[in-house]
Amino acid sequence: MKRVYPVEEYCVACHLCEVACIVEHSKSKNLFYAFSEKPKVNSKIEVEMEGPISFSASCRICEHAECVEACPVAAMWRDDETGLVKVEDDRCIGCWMCIMACPQGSITPRQDHDEGLRIADKCDLCPGRENGPACVEACPNNALVYEDRDEFAKDRRTLKGSMHIFIESDDTAIQE
Amino acid sequence: MIFDSINGGEKRIEVKNALGHRYIGDGLCGDGIRIDIYGTAGNDLAAFMNGPTIYVHGNAQDGIGNTMNSGKVYVDGDAGDVLFYGMRGGEVYIRGNAGYRVGIHMKEYMNFIPKAVIGGCAGDFFGEYMAGGYLVILGLNAGKVPILGKNIATGIHGGRIYVRGSVDADRIDRAAKSSDIDEEDLKLLKPLVMEFCRAFGLECTKILDDRFTKLIPASKRPYGKHYTPGWHTITDRKAVVPGSFEENGYPAVRNIRER
Amino acid sequence: MLYQPFVTNYYDFKVVRDQDRCIKCQGCVTQCSYDANFWDNDRQMIDSIHSKCIGCHRCEAYCPTDAISIQRNPSQFRENGYWSKEDIKNIYLNAETGAIVVTGMGNDLQSQPVYFDRILFDACQVTNPSIDPLREPMELTTYIGNRGRKLSDTKAKKTGLIRLDVPVMFGPMSYGSINLSVQKALAASAREHGTLWSTGEGGLHSDLYEYGPNTIVQVASGRFGVHEEYLKAGAMIEIKIGQGAKPGIGGHLPGEKVVDDVSRTRMIPVGSDAISPAPHHDIYSIEDLRQLIYALKEAIRYEKPVGVKVSAVHNIAAIASGIARAGADIIVVDGYRGGTGATPLIVRDHTGIPIELAIAVVDERLRQEGIRENVGLVAAGGIRSAADTLKAIGLGADAVYISTAALIAVGCTLCQQCHTGRCAWGITTNDSYLSKRQNPEIAAELISNLLGAWEIEMKEVLGSMGINAIESLRGNRERLRAVGMTESEMQVLGLKQAGLGM
Numbered sequence: 001m002k003r004v005y006p007v008e009e010y011c012v013a014c015h016l017c018e019v020a021c022i023v024e025h026s027k028s029k030n031l032f033y034a035f036s037e038k039p040k041v042n043s044k045i046e047v048e049m050e051g052p053i054s055f056s057a058s059c060r061i062c063e064h065a066e067c068v069e070a071c072p073v074a075a076m077w078r079d080d081e082t083g084l085v086k087v088e089d090d091r092c093i094g095c096w097m098c099i100m101a102c103p104q105g106s107i108t109p110r111q112d113h114d115e116g117l118r119i120a121d122k123c124d125l126c127p128g129r130e131n132g133p134a135c136v137e138a139c140p141n142n143a144l145v146y147e148d149r150d151e152f153a154k155d156r157r158t159l160k161g162s163m164h165i166f167i168e169s170d171d172t173a174i175q176e
Numbered sequence: 177m178i179f180d181s182i183n184g185g186e187k188r189i190e191v192k193n194a195l196g197h198r199y200i201g202d203g204l205c206g207d208g209i210r211i212d213i214y215g216t217a218g219n220d221l222a223a224f225m226n227g228p229t230i231y232v233h234g235n236a237q238d239g240i241g242n243t244m245n246s247g248k249v250y251v252d253g254d255a256g257d258v259l260f261y262g263m264r265g266g267e268v269y270i271r272g273n274a275g276y277r278v279g280i281h282m283k284e285y286m287n288f289i290p291k292a293v294i295g296g297c298a299g300d301f302f303g304e305y306m307a308g309g310y311l312v313i314l315g316l317n318a319g320k321v322p323i324l325g326k327n328i329a330t331g332i333h334g335g336r337i338y339v340r341g342s343v344d345a346d347r348i349d350r351a352a353k354s355s356d357i358d359e360e361d362l363k364l365l366k367p368l369v370m371e372f373c374r375a376f377g378l379e380c381t382k383i384l385d386d387r388f389t390k391l392i393p394a395s396k397r398p399y400g401k402h403y404t405p406g407w408h409t410i411t412d413r414k415a416v417v418p419g420s421f422e423e424n425g426y427p428a429v430r431n432i433r434e435r
Numbered sequence: 436m437l438y439q440p441f442v443t444n445y446y447d448f449k450v451v452r453d454q455d456r457c458i459k460c461q462g463c464v465t466q467c468s469y470d471a472n473f474w475d476n477d478r479q480m481i482d483s484i485h486s487k488c489i490g491c492h493r494c495e496a497y498c499p500t501d502a503i504s505i506q507r508n509p510s511q512f513r514e515n516g517y518w519s520k521e522d523i524k525n526i527y528l529n530a531e532t533g534a535i536v537v538t539g540m541g542n543d544l545q546s547q548p549v550y551f552d553r554i555l556f557d558a559c560q561v562t563n564p565s566i567d568p569l570r571e572p573m574e575l576t577t578y579i580g581n582r583g584r585k586l587s588d589t590k591a592k593k594t595g596l597i598r599l600d601v602p603v604m605f606g607p608m609s610y611g612s613i614n615l616s617v618q619k620a621l622a623a624s625a626r627e628h629g630t631l632w633s634t635g636e637g638g639l640h641s642d643l644y645e646y647g648p649n650t651i652v653q654v655a656s657g658r659f660g661v662h663e664e665y666l667k668a669g670a671m672i673e674i675k676i677g678q679g680a681k682p683g684i685g686g687h688l689p690g691e692k693v694v695d696d697v698s699r700t701r702m703i704p705v706g707s708d709a710i711s712p713a714p715h716h717d718i719y720s721i722e723d724l725r726q727l728i729y730a731l732k733e734a735i736r737y738e739k740p741v742g743v744k745v746s747a748v749h750n751i752a753a754i755a756s757g758i759a760r761a762g763a764d765i766i767v768v769d770g771y772r773g774g775t776g777a778t779p780l781i782v783r784d785h786t787g788i789p790i791e792l793a794i795a796v797v798d799e800r801l802r803q804e805g806i807r808e809n810v811g812l813v814a815a816g817g818i819r820s821a822a823d824t825l826k827a828i829g830l831g832a833d834a835v836y837i838s839t840a841a842l843i844a845v846g847c848t849l850c851q852q853c854h855t856g857r858c859a860w861g862i863t864t865n866d867s868y869l870s871k872r873q874n875p876e877i878a879a880e881l882i883s884n885l886l887g888a889w890e891i892e893m894k895e896v897l898g899s900m901g902i903n904a905i906e907s908l909r910g911n912r913e914r915l916r917a918v919g920m921t922e923s924e925m926q927v928l929g930l931k932q933a934g935l936g937m
Binding site: 198199202203205219220223224225226238239242243245258261262264277280281283284285286288304305307308331333334396397399400401402403404405406407408409410411412413415416417419420427428429430432435 | 436437438439440442443459460461464465467469470471472473474475476477484486487488489528531532533534535536537654657658659661662663664666689690698699701702703704706707708710712716717726727729730731733734735736777779852854855857
């Protein structure tokens with residue numbers, strides 16, 4: 001499965017990926033209006049900066065999807081066909097359990113008090129976009145790549161649900 | 177010819193009747209190789225050399241150890257001008273006097289440290305622009321004559337010079353500061369002087385007991401104030417908007433999620 | 436501004452920001468390496484300290500909404516045809532600091548003539564048919580070195596010629612003065628196009644040894660990074676006597692730019708200035724130069740050519756003749772419009788001569804003495820386009836060096852702040868934050884494209900002149916004409932006035 005991977009050695013912390021993400025997910029898609037659009041649009045990719053090291057991090061689409069496991073209303077779910085983890089806006093109740101569960105902090109609260117909006121928000125790999133994810137296209141230094149690195153995973157398996165197996169027996173060893 | 181024989185596996189070569197023949201040992205590399213030269217070695221002896229040992233049983237001319245990388249050279253006699261130019265490693269021992277501009281821009285990095293010992297006196301511009309290495313001068317035959325000429329250590333920003341005896345302050349460039357030697361210095365100096373004495377059959381305890389002057393750089397950037405700072409550095413942003421920098425000097429930014 | 440010295444008031448550029456367009460993405464704040472843009476948390480907006488802006492256009496280029504425009508400071512001194520703003524500002528700087536004004540890149544004065552712009556190519560019409568470069572083979576290949584060497588000279592025979600598939604090489608820009616990533620890109624492009632790039636005086640980084648066959652290794656007066664493996668690694672050794680941007684003085688790498696890796700390659704302490712001595716202290720006469728040339732030839736066993744690079748100065752013809760007779764295989768003449776990483780402004784703008792004149796007189800003198808074929812002649816110093824390349828070849832060069840043009844290809848905007856080590860485009864710095872800005876793969880592609888485009892442009896012009904091999908243009912002054920030049924200028928260049936026939 002293709003994911004968006006950051007290339008730390010080329011990231012110059014220019015934040016263009018964040019801008020592209022916001023514009024792409026806005027209703028108007030208007031570069032000059034997207035940032036002030038209502039309801040407020042978040043960026044699902046965030047530039048981490050610590051000294052000279054910088055890179056842009058978005059949802060890892062984990063094998064063990066903690067966010068899916070954490071969601072009490074199954075608003076966060078995995079599409080078994082594509083392996084992508086998505087958030088169903090209509091079902092999300094804005095409890096932020098997924099945000100706390102995410103090991104990378106890639107899920108953000110999307111709130112707009114004026115519009116009564118309160119849901120969780122995360123990268124969806126820009127479905128239906130012709131040139132692929134907007135952040136990858138916007139990066140001027142090739143610091144984001146959209147590629148499949150699963151061939152390096154020890155064993156390829158189809159991703160289903162949260163991949164957490166519910167342990168029923170007293171034996172605490174995880175069974176597959 | 178020397179190159180070919182070394183390529184052929186020879187490890188000991190003798191050059192007889194040398195009369196100013198140049199470029200001996202030039203660019204030679206390899207371990208355990210020894211060349212003995214009888215006569216006067218010409219210019220650029222051991223230039224760019226990387227490993228072999230050369231003994232000159234006689235005098236030598238200019239440019240010894242020019243950009244030498246490693247190896248040893250012993251000259252049982254006097255030597256010429258511009259010795260050790262850009263030397264990067266290895267050792268050179270000159271029994272007699274040397275000329276001017278000795279030890280220009282010697283440099284060092286980690287364990288590549290060039291070392292040179294001169295038994296006699298030397299001329300002006302000793303240790304000019306030094307960036308590393310050890311330069312030792314003993315003035316054993318000096319008598320009443322000053323061991324070094326004028327403009328000593330101009331522009332020195334690395335390395336050290338050890339002079340036996342004292343040096344007139346007005347001969348030393350302001351880029352250098354002089355002091356007496358301490359325990360650390362003695363540890364560095366001793367093996368060099370001992371090797372010098374061993375090679376030329378001299379008594380070394382008396383030499384080591386003498387007073388030495390050490391010259392080291394007064395600053396890493398002797399010409400720092402010479403050039404204007406960058407235009408953008410003249411305005412001090414911290415004075416105008418102090419909060420616009422983070423602690424590590426990185427510009428303060430607003431996180432995209434705080435929008 | 437409060438607390439700031441008065442000289443800062445006379446800044447050159449204003450960061451004009453359209454606050455309606457600004458989406459406060461922080462891009463300009465992180466991209467400005469000169470600290471001109473800042474996020475004002477109190478006023479919740481982005482603003483700029485104009486007196487820190489040096490006009491590199493990085494923030495403008497990276498602004499997603501095109502909200503920034505870098506403009507000339509509208510506040511001007513009274514118009515003065517004699518005292519320029521630069522003249523006035525330099526006096527303020529001298530007075531404020533007591534120090535030499537340092538700058539980067541090449542001579543930018545408009546007051547001095549550009550001869551390239553006054554030379555025109557001939558084209559074929561009627562009497563002499565053009566050659567169609569799209570359909571017919573055109574050869575840009577040339578060889579540099581001692582073409583006139585005698586078969587009886589066994590040593591000289593061992594030294595080969597250097598083959599260039601395109602008569603454009605990359606000039607010396609040292610590691611330390613420019614980013615290692617840019618050097619990687621230059622090396623990769625040189626290899627791809629069958630030409631050479633030069634290490635400059637900073638030594639050859641271990642990562643670049645694989646490009647050895649396309650590398651010119653330089654031996655300068657500071658002897659940085661010179662050891663016998665280095666000498667053997669390249670395709671050619673170049674002794675640097677001087678450079679066009681600052682004839683007569685040595686190289687200068689300010690301490691700000693000597694970071695850890697640079698310190699290791701140059702073997703000098705971190706943060707210390709790397710100042711190469713003005714002369715090579717072992718070269719005080721032409722015989723000394725001959726001695727160094729042969730010392731190097733001995734060190735590499737005559738396997739590769741040894742060249743000498745000099746700045747173009749008044750006596751360049753006699754100097755070049757001397758160098759040729761001293762045993763050099765290639766002479767590089769660097770004109771006064773050449774660029775550099777750091778130089779005193781005074782020397783850059785007022786010393787040296789134009790490369791057009793220098794190449795013309797050197798070529799003429801060597802021909803007169805019958806030794807033109809014993810050396811390759813390379814022109815350097817402000818070659819801006821394929822047109823300049825062909826004009827330089829027409830005036831007598833075998834090939835040219837481009838340096839500034841190659842840096843412009845990877846983003847340089849000629850802001851002339853190379854000496855600060857804060858290059859916002861990451862080109863002339865190895866700072867850990869800024870050097871990331873040059874992605875070696877992207878840079879290699881850009882530089883490669885530049886050469887590719889120039890190759891096509893050169894073929895077009897050659898074709899229109901009815902020439903199908905670059906060597907037929909070499910020294911062929913008859914195919915060039917001069918416009919707007921005086922009699923003596925045309926005489927020095929050996930060109931006829933446009934309008935005159937064969």
